[in-house]
Amino acid sequence: MTTQPSQRIAFLGCGSMNESILAGLLAAGLDPALVTATVRRAERAGELRERYGVHARATGDDDGANIAAVLDADVVILGVKPVGIVPLAREIASALKPSAVVLSVAAAVSIAMIEGALREGQAVIRSMPNTPSRLGRGVLSISAGSTAGPELMERARDLLRPAGTVVEIPEHQVDALSAVSGSGPAYAFYLAEAMAAAGIGLGLDAGLSELIARETVAGAGFMLAEEGADAAALRRAVTSPNGTTQSALETFEELGLPHTIAEGARAATARAAEITRELAGPASS
Structure with a gap:
């Protein structure tokens, strides 16, 4: 082929x-x-x-x-x-x-x-x-x-x-792969939306906040696409001890962001299986 x-x-x-x-x-x-x-x-x-x-x-x-x-x-x-x-x-x-x-x-x-x-x-x-x-x-x-x-x-x-x-x-x-990569671009876009909203909440102009959020997510994606890139290592390189980024990441952890993402992926996987059963009809029950 x-x-x-x-x-x-x-x-x-x-x-x-x-x-x-x-x-x-x-x-x-x-x-x-x-x-x-x-x-x-x-x-x-x-x-x-x-x-x-x-x-x-x-x-x-x-x-x-x-x-x-x-x-x-x-x-x-x-x-x-x-x-x-x-x-x-x-x-x-x-x-x-x-x-x-x-x-x-x-x-x-x-x-x-x-x-x-x-x-x-x-x-x-x-x-x-x-x-x-x-x-x-x-x-x-x-x-x-x-x-x-x-x-x-x-x-x-x-x-x-x-x-x-x-x-x-x-x-x-x-279904598991789809929950990460198939739906994943929407997760990244959702993150960019949330970052832009956070910037607006902190007093930035809406247009400026949307621009910097969009370009930041896109730029981070380019860094992840480099040969040998490791997400955890890239995160650590940006996170200075006791600095602003560490404070933000600790807040994400305290609020359960990793768990929320995992639960969202599980929900996507479960919905895919449910749709498969619906399409297959009574014989799949």
Whole structure:
């Protein structure tokens, strides 16, 4: 599944996750002429054509758009909402080439659910990306379906690598990974919002406070991205004994911030498992 010159990729659904992967791959040199995307609205299809130069079809105007998109596709990336993944897999099952690989980026939809909707033997890989993939700074997990062997997984890794760091994990760890990396960008944005609000509370101009909070979080992210970076070591380097930063961090500890973050991640994991059960129906109860 390497991005060879003749490889064709179909993105079915182009919400934030699929668009992030699409943007990352195109930025790394993928030929847009080899990409087809399907979305519901004609306006959105036009936007994708203009922004990326890819073929884009609107299912709202063409009931056969998904079928047409996958007929010659070597890789089909499913990126609609979780509730629509299994119906979409059923819709395209008979049109897929036997050699095509189906890659799902949907949360909470298991490999078994997708495989059950496709023809027997169709290769399925489950991935959990995050939105920084559009900048080539994402985290993208890959988990093997029943017919996705080591060679196919390596090819999946090669395909997704331009969008960020690719990690291979067993499927039972996907929800935990999603709670950290999938939801994680929102945690960082939430931190920036809270820092800006704190600055305003201390008397800073709102625009200035938002700017410095945003740039501080982004700058710290760049430091963490340096080779060999260690979050704890970076934190200690900024924290002078008995200084202002130490005072702030001790307050965070006293108020239970690490516990709050851990509980939030656990809540995200539990909700993902709950959604999986809801999508699977009574048989999963």
